[in-house]
Amino acid sequence: MKIAFIGIGQVGCALAGQLVALDHAVTIAARNPDSDSVKTALAKYPQLQVASPIEAVAQAEIVFLATPFNANQAALAEVGDLTGKILVDCTNPVGPNLTHGLKSEQSGSELVQSFAPKAKVVKAFTIYGFENFENNLYPGYSDLKPAMLIAGDDTTAKQVVSTLCQQLGWEAVEVGNLAMSLHLEHLTLLWIKMARVQGRGADFVWAMLKR
Numbered sequence: 177m178k179i180a181f182i183g184i185g186q187v188g189c190a191l192a193g194q195l196v197a198l199d200h201a202v203t204i205a206a207r208n209p210d211s212d213s214v215k216t217a218l219a220k221y222p223q224l225q226v227a228s229p230i231e232a233v234a235q236a237e238i239v240f241l242a243t244p245f246n247a248n249q250a251a252l253a254e255v256g257d258l259t260g261k262i263l264v265d266c267t268n269p270v271g272p273n274l275t276h277g278l279k280s281e282q283s284g285s286e287l288v289q290s291f292a293p294k295a296k297v298v299k300a301f302t303i304y305g306f307e308n309f310e311n312n313l314y315p316g317y318s319d320l321k322p323a324m325l326i327a328g329d330d331t332t333a334k335q336v337v338s339t340l341c342q343q344l345g346w347e348a349v350e351v352g353n354l355a356m357s358l359h360l361e362h363l364t365l366l367w368i369k370m371a372r373v374q375g376r377g378a379d380f381v382w383a384m385l386k387r
């Protein structure tokens with residue numbers, strides 16, 4: 177698929193690198209093609225392409241948003257028309273002392289949807305640290321795969337993102353409409369506290385057991 181990345185830092189670079197390795201056509205929507213983050217991504221993954229935000233997004237079927245949460249509005253204002261495009265929201269609103277950045281009154285993804293009202297927003301790739309987007313292999317669990325929880329209002333868009341998740345080695349778990357993103361954002365805070373505050377480290381993920 178044709179994929180554009182807005183934001184190519186820790187999260188963007190990890191996901192773009194995995195997707196380009198699967199032969200997707202991945203373009204960095206670069207406001208500054210000479211920035212350190214663009215140069216670092218290209219050095220790691222030379223197959224990535226670079227274009228202006230408007231050009232990268234115009235040619236993309238799926239757009240990943242991987243910017244600091246507070247930059248989302250400005251970043252989306254630079255990319256032009258997102259009508260009908262799938263916008264994968266990888267961002268998290270994180271407030272002081274690892275609280276919800278919107279005081280749990282609204283999910284970050286609903287705010288992103290308000291900044292891009294004609295896009296099909298799907299929240300995905302948020303509930304773990306970027307280390308697990310670089311490498312999600314957990315050997316020794318047989319067929320059990322790490323779970324990627326996703327939320328969105330558009331069923332078809334969720335199916336497309338689920339397929340991408342599966343290609344990347346995740347079990348895609350659809351949790352409901354975009355408002356459910358609030359719960360994913362709290363799950364993220366739990367993961368961050370466990371991994372980065374309590375000192376467990378980043379090498380753990382959730383899995384889904386069903387019967």
Ligand SMILES: NC(=O)c1ccc[n+]([C@@H]2O[C@H](COP(=O)([O-])OP(=O)(O)OC[C@H]3O[C@@H](n4cnc5c(N)ncnc54)[C@H](OP(=O)(O)O)[C@@H]3O)[C@@H](O)[C@H]2O)c1
Nearest residue numbers: 183184185186187211213242243245247251267268305306
């Ligand atoms: N880090 C994690 O483990 C993790 C995991 C899951 C989700 N998240 C979420 O993912 C998002 C990105 O996190 P990150 O750690 O990847 O951040 P990061 O390493 O700081 O990278 C941010 C990227 O966004 C770009 N950017 C900043 N302001 C922008 C703007 N106004 N317009 C366009 N691009 C802009 C930066 O470009 P420049 O380099 O040019 O400034 C950089 O490429 C955050 O919302 C975070 O909460 C993070």
